[in-house]
Amino acid sequence: xxxxxxxxxxxxxxxxxxxxxxxxxxxxxxxxxxxxxxxxxxxxxxxxxxxxxxxxxxxxxxxxxxxxxxxxxxxxxxxxxxxxxxxxxxxxxxxxxxxxxxxxxxxxxxxxxxxxxxxxxxxxxxxxxxxxxxxxxxxxxxxxxxxxxxxxxxxxxxxxxxxxxxxxxxxxxxxxxxxxxxxxxxxxxxxxxxxxxxxxxxxxxxxxxxxxxxxxxxxxxxxxxxxxxxxxxxxxxxxxxxxxxxxxxxxxxxxxxxxxxxxxxxxxxxxxxxxxxxxxxxxxxxxxxxxxxxxxxxxxxxxxxxxxxxxxxxxxxxxxxxxxxxxxxxxxxxxxxxxxxxxxxxxxxxxxxxxxxxxxxxxxxxxxxxxxxxxxxxxxxxxxxxxxxxxxxxxxxxxxxxxxxxxxxxxxxxxxxxxxxxxxxxxxxxxxxxxxxxxxxxxxxxxxxxxxxxxxxxxxxxxxxxxxxxxx
Ligand code: TRP
Numbered sequence: 460x461x462x463x464x465x466x467x468x469x470x471x472x473x474x475x476x477x478x479x480x481x482x483x484x485x486x487x488x489x490x491x492x493x494x495x496x497x498x499x500x501x502x503x504x505x506x507x508x509x510x511x512x513x514x515x516x517x518x519x520x521x522x523x524x525x526x527x528x529x530x531x532x533x534x535x536x537x538x539x540x541x542x543x544x545x546x547x548x549x550x551x552x553x554x555x556x557x558x559x560x561x562x563x564x565x566x567x568x569x570x571x572x573x574x575x576x577x578x579x580x581x582x583x584x585x586x587x588x589x590x591x592x593x594x595x596x597x598x599x600x601x602x603x604x605x606x607x608x609x610x611x612x613x614x615x616x617x618x619x620x621x622x623x624x625x626x627x628x629x630x631x632x633x634x635x636x637x638x639x640x641x642x643x644x645x646x647x648x649x650x651x652x653x654x655x656x657x658x659x660x661x662x663x664x665x666x667x668x669x670x671x672x673x674x675x676x677x678x679x680x681x682x683x684x685x686x687x688x689x690x691x692x693x694x695x696x697x698x699x700x701x702x703x704x705x706x707x708x709x710x711x712x713x714x715x716x717x718x719x720x721x722x723x724x725x726x727x728x729x730x731x732x733x734x735x736x737x738x739x740x741x742x743x744x745x746x747x748x749x750x751x752x753x754x755x756x757x758x759x760x761x762x763x764x765x766x767x768x769x770x771x772x773x774x775x776x777x778x779x780x781x782x783x784x785x786x787x788x789x790x791x792x793x794x795x796x797x798x799x800x801x802x803x804x805x806x807x808x809x810x811x812x813x814x815x816x817x818x819x820x821x822x823x824x825x826x827x828x829x830x831x832x833x834x835x836x837x838x839x840x841x842x843x844x845x846x847x848x849x850x851x852x853x854x855x856x857x858x859x860x861x862x863x864x865x866x867x868x869x870x871x872x873x874x875x876x877x878x879x880x881x882x883x884x885x886x887x888x889x890x891x892x893x894x895x896x897x898x899x900x901x902x903x904x905x906x907x908x909x910x911x912x913x914x915x916x917x918x919x920x921x922x923x924x925x926x927x928x929x930x931x
Contacts (some may be wrong), residue, residue, distance in 0.1 A: 508853055535698060581615055582722055583608060587772040593647040606652040609658050614726070621663060642890060642893055646887060662900075665898075666721070668911070668912040677710060690732050715740060727740075751918040771830055775799070776823045802822050802869070807861075816856060833871075840867055
């Protein structure tokens, strides 16, 4: 997740963008139009009915369940007189010769169990740059969801990456900062409930295959395409790079495509600011699969469920939560720090006396309550009100003071963050174990990435010493 004031601009650009492949796209071959087509060899697949085509045919859909199962090719049933080339069509009941046999391939999307092993897998990859401790914005915007996805049992493999190599693309002069934050981010992950038994936690720079993939993919991306990436554009502005943009930073969307595709990830849970990266990754996959043999999997972004969670403002009400602005509540903050930050939170500047009517819009305290409050907190901490709607109504009507609402938010946040902080404290005593988890996770990640790199090289026919050398 990025600190970004320009989120609106970014989103507008994404929404307005008509066609990712314009004048300067690689000239040939054209990527297929059917961007959401199944990720399997189309020659082997029945034609799906265009209207019923699900967003991602590897996932079961209601449409797929409603459509009756496709009949199998009729078995040859020798007829009474023993003629073997004639058999009864089990659908029509009539006798047919093999040549006459009528068989219409199913026109529904494929069911879950009809995909080859590899295609059926649901794989998550996501990650964070280790440039600081994670804060409550990261928590509601992504960490909480990751833990839910992890515990849903719906995913075959989950890879969570600490993107140190990416962090170096704009911190080349400060590797110490990146180094220090590897364990901080890992501690944040573990304390939020990411479980190394279920999610593979790893460090990007330990998987050197990612760098190699990036190099090959970079041949499929143009400079002007990279320049159009709205997130990169706004980051360049924010960092004041202007004319002195490091090449590594400029091309990090390509390396991010490598991160995703190396694990054949189908699902990438990210914030909205990462959508341009996903789009770029999908373009690279399509370009690769049409230029060479089809080996890469097109990923899909999974956005936070509600908008408040995808962009929680800073405690000062500014959209940008950043260390330098001092407006973040960190997952590792002590209770007293949290309380102080909440008591000084930005509310409605026109809500001066208790009896004044208050505004909810832009009122950070209520935004945080929207993000964190659960119904059960009312009987526990504020029994005068049934729910958040009642509290909001009283506030807008007038007669409810900011301090009362802030005290409630403090109790809510303390309740939410206490178990996270407690788990963090435990893990902080076990740093060598944390590093072991990352080391082991990186080995697993490397093995998977190496497999993909092999596929990629074979597909590009640059595996000269492998098998078929007859044309060398
Ligand atoms: N760019 C992401 C961030 O800054 C981190 C990241 C690197 C990532 N590679 C990724 C996220 C691949 C998702 C998928 O938070």
